[in-house]
Amino acid sequence: MGQLFLGLINGSFYAVLSLGLAVIFGLLNIINFAHGALYMMGAFIGWMLLNYAGIGYWPALILSPLIVGGFGILLERTMLSRLYHLDHLYGLLLTFGLALIIQGLFRNYYGISGMSYQIPAALSGGQNLGFMFLPNYRAWVVLASVVVCFGTWFMIERTRLGAYLRAATENPVLVGAFGINVPLMITLTYGFGVALAAFAGVLAAPIYSVNPNMGADLIIVVFAVVVIGGMGSIMGAILTGFGLGLVEGLARVFYPEGSAVVIFVIMAIVLMIKPEGLFGRAV
Amino acid sequence: MIKRLATCTTALALIAGAPTLALADIDVKLGVLNDRSGVYADIAGEGSVIAARMAVEDFDAAGKGLNVEVISADHQNKPDVGSNIVRQWLDQEGVTAIVDVPTSSVALAVAQIVADANKIFLASGPGSTALTREQCAPTTIHWTYDTAALANGTGKAVTDAGGKKWFFLTADYAFGHSLEENTTKVVEANGGEVVGSVNVPFPATDFSSFLLQAQGSGADVIGLANAGGDTINAIKQAAEFGVTQAGQKLAGLLIFINDVHALGPQTAQGLQLTSAFYWDTDDATRAWTERFEKERGAKPSMITAGVYSSVLHYLAAVEATGSTDGDKVAAWMKANPFEDALLGKGYVRGDGRGIHDMYLYEVKSPDESTGEWDLFKKISTIPGEEAFLPMLPECDFTKS
Numbered sequence: 234m235g236q237l238f239l240g241l242i243n244g245s246f247y248a249v250l251s252l253g254l255a256v257i258f259g260l261l262n263i264i265n266f267a268h269g270a271l272y273m274m275g276a277f278i279g280w281m282l283l284n285y286a287g288i289g290y291w292p293a294l295i296l297s298p299l300i301v302g303g304f305g306i307l308l309e310r311t312m313l314s315r316l317y318h319l320d321h322l323y324g325l326l327l328t329f330g331l332a333l334i335i336q337g338l339f340r341n342y343y344g345i346s347g348m349s350y351q352i353p354a355a356l357s358g359g360q361n362l363g364f365m366f367l368p369n370y371r372a373w374v375v376l377a378s379v380v381v382c383f384g385t386w387f388m389i390e391r392t393r394l395g396a397y398l399r400a401a402t403e404n405p406v407l408v409g410a411f412g413i414n415v416p417l418m419i420t421l422t423y424g425f426g427v428a429l430a431a432f433a434g435v436l437a438a439p440i441y442s443v444n445p446n447m448g449a450d451l452i453i454v455v456f457a458v459v460v461i462g463g464m465g466s467i468m469g470a471i472l473t474g475f476g477l478g479l480v481e482g483l484a485r486v487f488y489p490e491g492s493a494v495v496i497f498v499i500m501a502i503v504l505m506i507k508p509e510g511l512f513g514r515a516v
Numbered sequence: 517m518i519k520r521l522a523t524c525t526t527a528l529a530l531i532a533g534a535p536t537l538a539l540a541d542i543d544v545k546l547g548v549l550n551d552r553s554g555v556y557a558d559i560a561g562e563g564s565v566i567a568a569r570m571a572v573e574d575f576d577a578a579g580k581g582l583n584v585e586v587i588s589a590d591h592q593n594k595p596d597v598g599s600n601i602v603r604q605w606l607d608q609e610g611v612t613a614i615v616d617v618p619t620s621s622v623a624l625a626v627a628q629i630v631a632d633a634n635k636i637f638l639a640s641g642p643g644s645t646a647l648t649r650e651q652c653a654p655t656t657i658h659w660t661y662d663t664a665a666l667a668n669g670t671g672k673a674v675t676d677a678g679g680k681k682w683f684f685l686t687a688d689y690a691f692g693h694s695l696e697e698n699t700t701k702v703v704e705a706n707g708g709e710v711v712g713s714v715n716v717p718f719p720a721t722d723f724s725s726f727l728l729q730a731q732g733s734g735a736d737v738i739g740l741a742n743a744g745g746d747t748i749n750a751i752k753q754a755a756e757f758g759v760t761q762a763g764q765k766l767a768g769l770l771i772f773i774n775d776v777h778a779l780g781p782q783t784a785q786g787l788q789l790t791s792a793f794y795w796d797t798d799d800a801t802r803a804w805t806e807r808f809e810k811e812r813g814a815k816p817s818m819i820t821a822g823v824y825s826s827v828l829h830y831l832a833a834v835e836a837t838g839s840t841d842g843d844k845v846a847a848w849m850k851a852n853p854f855e856d857a858l859l860g861k862g863y864v865r866g867d868g869r870g871i872h873d874m875y876l877y878e879v880k881s882p883d884e885s886t887g888e889w890d891l892f893k894k895i896s897t898i899p900g901e902e903a904f905l906p907m908l909p910e911c912d913f914t915k916s
Contacts (some may be wrong), residue, residue, distance in 0.1 A: 366758050
């Protein structure tokens with residue numbers, strides 16, 4: 234029971250990260266390999282805000298995604314927007330290169346051991362649930378992730394703005410003809426997807442060591458989550474994120490040695506049986 | 517008169533400079549192979565390269581007729597990557613000694629290749645005792661520490677202090693298994709028992725479910741048979757899950773100063789650890805550290821100190837034997853004791869195990885710590901003969 238709950242906590246990181254990837258892929262057709270690096274940047278900017286400017290956790294939870302989102306918009310405007318007419322592979326290579334550069338820069342200045350970021354006072358301590366000790370902070374992580382995930386899903390699938398976005402990816406010329414600024418929408422979507430990564434980064438900062446490799450360790454798993462869920466499927470990314478967190482949690486109890494590969498085994502099986510992913514549309 | 521003086525001077529110069537002249541033009545190439553970008557990059561990485569260069573400088577290699585070059589590469593903690601680099605270095609680039617190599621799985625792969633090429637392996641970074649036991653090789657010099665020394669330090673201290681029931685979180689590769697095995701022996705020899713263990717994939721970020729298993733095991737002590745970033749995350753999350761408040765003790769079996777620095781004294785206080793070196797020991801270590809820090813921007817770990825110390829002894833061996841031949845140099849290194857500013861006095865045993873004192877430290881509390889890097893206080897000294905395992909007769913290469 235306790236283990237399942239822990240799986241859910243890890244799943245919430247997978248969900249928020251894969252959601253950002255799914256939004257970016259679904260609406261921009263860019264395979265954003267820089268996502269892990271931007272997640273790491275989110276955590277680092279949270280740490281910098283605290284150590285250089287004395288700004289605490291709660292403002293950082295808003296500020297850091299805004300700053301990293303702004304950085305994402307800059308990347309999209311100056312580089313990514315030139316690649317939309319090319320094959321997916323070009324976007325992948327560009328973002329992969331960017332990820333290496335960002336990680337390299339942080340590694341150069343901050344080393345690899347990482348920085349310590351304390352859990353905010355309001356969320357320190359924990360509850361004894363009988364079957365396990367639940368740190369308050371982890372409960373908050375699950376809550377915040379669920380709210381953000383379903384908020385995003387609702388915005389894209391159920392609001393007028395979301396409808397514009399989806400229409401713009403189907404047929405940008407037609408949507409543009411209705412007087413909607415499609416390039417601006419695309420830019421903001423990338424910024425939003427990146428901000429989600431930074432948000433997950435700030436959430437992770439007090440739990441994991443804030444270090445330049447934290448994103449690189451996670452990004453491969455998150456990509457597997459997106460593939461299993463179905464590339465570009467918002468709900469798929471969310472449900473698979475939480476679901477695979479659970480599966481991984483179980484593997485850690487019953488066969489810990491295999492817990493690092495279980496997600497990839499599932500990915501291989503899903504790709505064989507249903508290549509478009511569990512929630513993806515066949516193409 | 518002038519002519520006679522000149523003759524005398526020449527003769528004197530010949531006598532004084534005899535070994536130097538005899539050794540002129542010896543090319544020495546040190547290949548520092550370690551993790552330069554992953555979890556062990558801060559404890560070894562570029563720091564080891566700087567330490568090797570400092571050793572070359574302090575030895576006055578150029579003045580003694582040794583033409584020394586230091587090169588480096590990243591093995592990414594992968595045995596296949598490490599092996600390929602070492603083969604290329606030995607076969608094509610004329611490297612005469614492989615230096616450092618943290619990550620035991622890589623070190624074990626490298627040791628055999630170096631032995632086949634009859635060069636020297638100065639192993640400062642790896643921990644597995646297999647390097648001087650099951651897989652001992654005549655040219656392997658295992659310098660700084662090993663998992664048995666860690667077990668004899670931290671493992672024994674924690675068991676003696678009343679931690680009788682142990683549960684291990686073990687990094688699932690050669691080093692973690694070796695550390696768990698050595699510590700289990702020490703725990704059992706001191707009246708304790710091991711109630712369980714879990715093999716954690718390496719490297720890992722989330723330890724919560726493993727910590728939960730440890731909590732449920734009823735153990736007094738959770739032994740962390742891992743290193744670097746894994747240890748940092750495990751300790752951080754143990755604090756979060758209230759492991760220590762619930763009465764269990766954490767025993768980090770291999771903790772470096774850089775790990776404690778990353779955790780901060782608030783989280784790490786009270787942890788006991790075994791080390792061969794601490795920068796704030798005496799004037800000599802402080803002076804060396806100051807020079808090192810100017811280049812590196814951080815304090816040296818014991819691995820870094822070990823690289824410096826081992827390279828000094830190696831260069832002395834090359835100078836004395838006038839050769840870079842692995843067997844000759846290894847025999848000299850084993851026949852002659854060493855003494856330097858960082859690890860103090862010691863010697864190399866027939867199996868290649870470097871024997872020197874180890875120290876048990878405790879992490880200071882935030883109140884005791886007066887600076888960012890003022891982190892350890894010494895609890896006790898473990899004499900070299902007690903710290904390391906006895907030599908296996910079949911691994912005594914001075915006999916064969």
